[in-house]
Amino acid sequence: MITGEIKNKIDKIWTDIWAGGITNPLTVIEQLTYLMFIRSLDEKELEKEQFEALTGEKQPKIFPQDEEGQSMRWSRFKTMDPRKMYDIVSNKVFPFIKSLNGNSESAFSRYMQDAMFLIPTPQVLQKIVTGLDELYEYDIKDRDMQGDVYEYMLSKLSTAGQNGQFRTPKHIRDMMVRLVEPSPDDKICDPACGTAGFLVSSAEYIREKYEAVMTNEQWEHFAGDMFTGFDTDRTMLRISAMNLMLHSVTQPHITYVDSVSKQNMISSKYDVILANPPFTGTVDAESINDDLKAVCNTKKTELLFVALFLRMLRKGGRCACIVPDGVLFGSTKAHKALRKELVDNHHLRAVISMPSGVFKPYAGVSTAVLVFTKTGSGGTDKVWFYDMKADGYSLDDKRTPIQENDIPDILARFHNLEGEKDRKRTDQSFFVDKSDIVANDYDLSINRYKEVVYEKVQYDPPVVIMDRLDKLSLEIAEKMKELRGLIGE
Incomplete structure (x- = not known):
């Protein structure tokens, strides 16, 4: 279960994106999804490298092994100057993950071909990358937690789609x-x-x-x-x-x-x-x-x-x-x-x-x-x-x-x-x-088919109700007289 503190961190990332000019919740989710996917590729690569180091068994790599290919990894670009990071993510990482479709390992990369990178400025990108990295490093401990975090992000989709589709609670x-x-x-x-x-x-x-x-x-x-x-x-x-x-x-x-x-x-x-x-x-x-x-x-x-x-x-x-x-x-x-x-x-x-x-x-x-x-x-x-x-x-x-x-x-x-x-x-x-x-x-x-039981309401006889009304009228007249006296003074 995610805590209030984690929700606050997600809300902050969300606010940073909104402040950057992306206000459609679906677009926000989509851009965050891409970045989470980019990070998950680097995680997979690290696992392969660790396995290779332990067993000596060569593993197929996701990223090219030259300097340019390695600069596309989340662990490398996350600490770069915002402008350099923006250039690498928009001009290198994005085209690269779209081309992964050829030998796709996941359903997600199959649908990357018509994806668009819409984060407007280097500063906004840096804030998102830093915010996500902090979430992963300190708050997301396992797959269940990752799923809960994503579920919380999806809960922000508060408008129905064009075809009448909306998220079921x-x-x-x-x-x-x-x-x-x-x-x-x-x-x-x-x-x-x-x-x-x-x-x-x-x-x-x-x-x-x-x-x-x-x-x-x-x-x-x-x-x-x-x-x-x-x-x-x-x-x-x-x-x-x-x-x-x-x-x-x-x-x-x-x-x-x-x-x-x-x-x-x-x-x-x-x-x-x-x-x-x-x-x-x-x-x-x-x-x-x-x-x-x-x-x-x-x-x-x-x-x-x-x-x-x-x-x-x-x-x-x-x-x-x-x-x-x-x-x-x-x-x-x-x-x-x-x-x-x-x-x-x-x-x-x-x-x-x-x-x-x-x-x-x-x-x-x-x-x-x-x-x-x-x-x-x-x-x-x-x-x-x-x-x-x-x-x-x-x-x-x-x-x-x-x-x-x-x-x-x-x-x-x-x-x-x-x-x-x-x-x-x-x-x-x-x-x-x-x-x-x-x-x-x-x-x-x-x-x-449902049957409703109606309770019978008992009313007082009309004479009793009339007496009650007479009594109320006398009380009102008395109070009005008192009020006039106060005004007269």
Whole structure:
């Protein structure tokens, strides 16, 4: 967990960049990401040199061995005069890391080709390099800490992207990962990965739960094949690849793919899908994959993505995804067709209704988490509903921590659904039979099924109320008389 002192150091670096004229949070993150990557290359090189010195075994080098090549290493340029450092980083290091793409070792370097170095002045660069170096030297002790630092930086992305994408809060992601419980043998995918938050949360969960018992094959799977992410924003791809690298996932499959288009033909491949797909977008009807149109003929991304999850999961695969409330009760043909597909042809396990402030300050939209298993042969006999009222943070733009938090209760109840059978519809969670859902036109909004108990309010008889009003009138007249007397004096 990062301390207040570390947060202050990150805030200072951030302020220095803002003062230099870069005010878009995404650009700030991107520039910091490049510098963190440049530093990580030097770290790798140092490890290779130490191994070579110990074993005498020649290791392939990242940087050229001449004087110019060695001057591109973080450990060399960090102490240079600001102008010289700026010249080396902008004119030598940057072109060099972009050319690494040829024999790339990581997903991150694959997306460096269209990267731009935007730090405006030598002074700003020096402040960032000094600030980052101090963080690494004194505060970041291990990979977990690196990941936490990067997570804190990403938390500053407080605006939604052009396509309606925004960062899902970590505690919501962690809850969703714990709902589907990925294992070390699973293949996990987020087809709208953004900053790769769901993949990072999955990696953390697997390491926390299985680290002591994982085999070498499972660790190899963890470092590469286990995690796949797609996005259509190359900046996001760079950031997500770096985010995963900082969480020990060195070879993730982070790829530029328009997930709902004909470009994506993946089917029945993944064991787990976790996602918060874009809500606001519509896509070009011509480019939409015909398989998805067969499930729900629409241009709305929030519907197409759920149909996509069903296609990409293997039989028995699990999904937890966030959808806007409209998906649950929308009355169009496409809305109903998607809900019918989930309820009739697969196993819809849970609908967790979330309060509308969960995504503030990005958006105030009301959302829900759908949890389902792909079966292709039905399996929904009843659906578990939960009305989440609090998530541990205030539901305003500030999102400050509070005591009330339903997440532990949600997880405990979801993993013991036997105990939920006798709950009434006046409770916070309850089951609804499939027959009820079908009778209600496949409506999945909790308000359709929740029963509210109204307390009868007892009022005094009108005569008593009138007497009370008379008494008050006399008191007012008395006070007015007293006040006039005071003014008269």
